[in-house]
Amino acid sequence: MVAMPDIGIDPTLAAIDRILEAKAAEMPPRTYLGASILGADCERFVWYSIRPEVPRQPFNAATIRRFEDGFAVEAQMIERLRSVPGIELWTVDENTGGQIGFQDFGGRFRGHVDGVVKGLYQSPKTAHVFECKAVNPKKFEEFRKLKLALPEKEVLAAWDKTYHVQAMIYCFYLEFSRHYLVVSTPGGRDYLSCRSNANNEMGAALRLKAKRILDSETPPSRISERPEHWKCKLCDYREVCHGRAVIANRGVSRYQTTVGPQADREPA
Ligand code: SF4
Structure with missing residues (x-):
């Protein structure tokens, strides 16, 4: 086999990455439960994420660049949608001057939407919660295939559980009947969309799930013991x-208690 040439490291680009990582490390940890992670497969992960004293792996440069691309694509898509005659798109809550969103349980559970859109050509009279997700090409293709195979309103739930949970929470709290998601490739070169109906029963159940996790004194079950x-x-x-870190001044056992049966799932 022919040896591949070493691509080498550009020290200038490596310096950019270190700056990105240092800036991310300065960000204060989140102290509330965000709607965007409530649908994560592992409840224990969600529980850890609202405890700033629990050490988490710092974000690496590749992840930070992905986040930045997501924000840039979202801003670009808002601008593109606003350029369409008849479309109205709001991103700011006129009462607070901040992002449109909700909070519950004394601010311990929160979420912010990318916007609210009205005037979509496929549903001109209905206001929709608007969100934009930039995803990798493989996930984008999965979305495209589901669009071909399923009725539009079933696509989001089949494509991504976490995003669907987020959408249903937003519709529930903000009292919207519809959600409009634009899914883009990185950089916004290609995009597709789907609309979903609100499900208030699901929204109410998710609210209770959030409360249960917030109020839990012990970590929920692991997704796997392995x-x-x-x-x-x-x-x-x-x-x-899984027991290799020590949490300063608190001891680690409180964060490792296993409660309830274990689910051990493999990727689909
Ligand atoms: S069980 Fe696995 S996925 Fe869940 S918090 Fe622990 S390490 Fe993370």
């Missing part, structure tokens, strides 16, 4: 969860 499970290998809390 640290080599593919989800655990990718998880920012694997060190503390």
Whole structure:
């Protein structure tokens, strides 16, 4: 086999990455439960994420660049939608001057939508919660295939559970009957969309789930007892969860208690 040439490291680009990582490390940890993660497969991950004292793996430069691309694509899509005659798109709550969103349980559960849109050509009279997700090409293709295979209103739930949960929470709290999602490739070169109907029963059940996790004194069950499970290998809390980290001044056992039966799922 012919050896591949070493591509080498550009020290200038490497310096950019270190700056990105240093800036991200300065961000204060989140102290509330965000609607965007309530649908994560592992409840224990959600529970850890609202405890700033639990050490999490710092974001690496590749993840930060992905986040930045997501924000840029969202802003670009808002501008593109606003350029369409008849479309109205709001991103600011006129009462607070901040992002449109909700909070519950004394601010311990919160979420902010990308916007609210009205005048979509496929549903001109109905206001929709608007969100934009920039995803990798493989996930974009999965979305495209589901669009071909399913009725539009079933696509989001089949495509991504976490995004669907987020959408249903927003519709529930903000009292909208519809959600409009634009899914884009990185950089916004290609995009598709789907609309979803609100499901208030699901929204109410998710609200209770959020309360249960917020009020829990002990960590919920792990998704797997095996640290080599593919989800655990990718998880920012694997060190503390599977017992290799020590939390200053608190001891680690409180964060490692296992409660309830274990689910051990593999990727679909
Ligand atoms: S390491 Fe695994 S079980 Fe623990 S929080 Fe992460 S995903 Fe859940």
